[in-house]
Amino acid sequence: MAKQKTKILVIDDDPKVSWILSEGLPSHFEFISARDGIEGIQMVSTEQPDLILLDIKMQGMSGLEVLEKLNKMESRPDVIMLSGHGDTRYVVDSVKLGAAEFINKPFDVKEVEIHINGVLERGRLRSELAKAKEELRSQKKYANFIGDSEPMLRVKALIEQVADSELTVLIRGESGTGKEIVARSLHELSGRRNQPFMKVNCAAIPRDLLEAELFGYEKGAFTGAHKNKQGRFEVANKGTIFLDEIGDMPMELQSKLLQVLEQQEFVRVGGVQTISVDVRIICATNRNLEEAIGEGQFRDDLFYRLNEITIFLPPLRERAEDVPLLVNHFLEKYNALYSREYANLSSETIDRLMGFHWPGNIRQLENMIKQVVVRADEGIIEELIRSAAQQPVKSTSGGAAGAAPGAAPLPETYDGDLSLKSVVGRRIAEEEKRLISHVLNKTNWNRRKAADILQISYRSLLYKIKDYELNATK
Ligand SMILES: Nc1ncnc2c1ncn2[C@@H]1O[C@H](COP(=O)(O)OP(=O)(O)OP(=O)(O)O)[C@@H](O)[C@H]1O
Ligand SMILES: [Mg+2]
Known part of the structure; x- marks a missing residue:
């Protein structure tokens, strides 16, 4: 098997350095060079080298300054510093800035090869370790998904089969059967696990705000749209979006969603530009969608599109x-x-x-x-x-407070964080949630009336409904 090339960027104002190295080292090392810091930093993004050799003393930006700039990138390759005579006093600074190694000039190419191999090997170990930890972490999360009964073993097998695919999954089951936990497991066990998992509760967000929430809006699209805003689909790009309570999505939006599913693109509310996203879609509902279709409340074409795989959670x-x-x-x-x-x-x-x-x-x-x-x-x-x-x-x-028996308020136990602010804050939030839920139920979820009674603005009521994930009990 051909050995994969290792790309090494040499940032040095002396062109001989890169030339000597590419002559003297085996051909699976590919050397590219930059003459100064600015060019070097650009090449880190455009060329994505596996390793950087960085001269300390250069015209313009010094090696240390370049290193500081590189540290600001989201991730950077390992850096080996090259120092001419008299630069040794910079060793400590380089180490502090995270340089992996230090080589004195003039150097012996064999010695450089040993250093390069050492740093690359350490990098490989580091990333293997990180990967193993990451896998353990997602396995652990999944381990919290309990159940050894026959139906649950089938559910688990199905989750493992479809997690790392692009299939749209519809999760069905009564309230409290674990639909959300399944959605999160699917994400955790997929290649998208390091990307966002975005949950949207279609029942909790007021109808007239849902479209803007999902797809974003442009400044001036409606009263109150003071600036452009990204929707959840954009924020979830490369990750997973979990459309909870999909059965409660208004018909008009269902067609837009269908279009997004088919084309992976959409326009923001009030916008003209098409936005493309790469998002895995998972949906859940405890409604009988077939019935909703019969009643003209759910599009059948959307149903079939969402339903590539159904995971049914038994009560x-x-x-x-x-x-x-x-x-x-x-x-x-x-x-x-x-x-x-x-x-x-x-x-x-x-x-x-x-x-x-x-x-x-x-x-x-x-x-x-x-x-x-x-x-x-x-x-x-x-x-x-x-x-x-x-x-x-x-x-x-x-x-929603008061909805579930057994959800009576717990006596406050003064454990853990005892700061007055956080304990009291928690209590206030609980009370607020309970009161809002009570008033909403009393007014039959007439939000304007509820806002009047609570003497808060309509808008701030909508935010609170969202924050507390309140929704109308059907
Ligand atoms: N198999 C399971 N193992 C451990 N915990 C579970 C399991 N299933 C559900 N739970 C827990 O039960 C609670 C309810 O689960 P979840 O929120 O996923 O239900 P749901 O099906 O989404 O309900 P709803 O339709 O009411 O939104 C959560 O706290 C969840 O962690
Ligand atoms: Mg749920």
């Missing part, structure tokens, strides 16, 4: 054998979070949990275990189950 009541695993997982999670040591639940309690019908699915179970840990009392489970059983729980996504 928790259909996989009771996952309950004990989930219980342990959440016990560990909340013990760690609240610095508690609440031990395992009794087998009677576990049985009770396995037999429950879980209208709010895993979110509801998680909430219960959280309260058990905080109050250090598994006795409350009976009480929670009984009160939950009396109320139908449907679509509590976003966890």
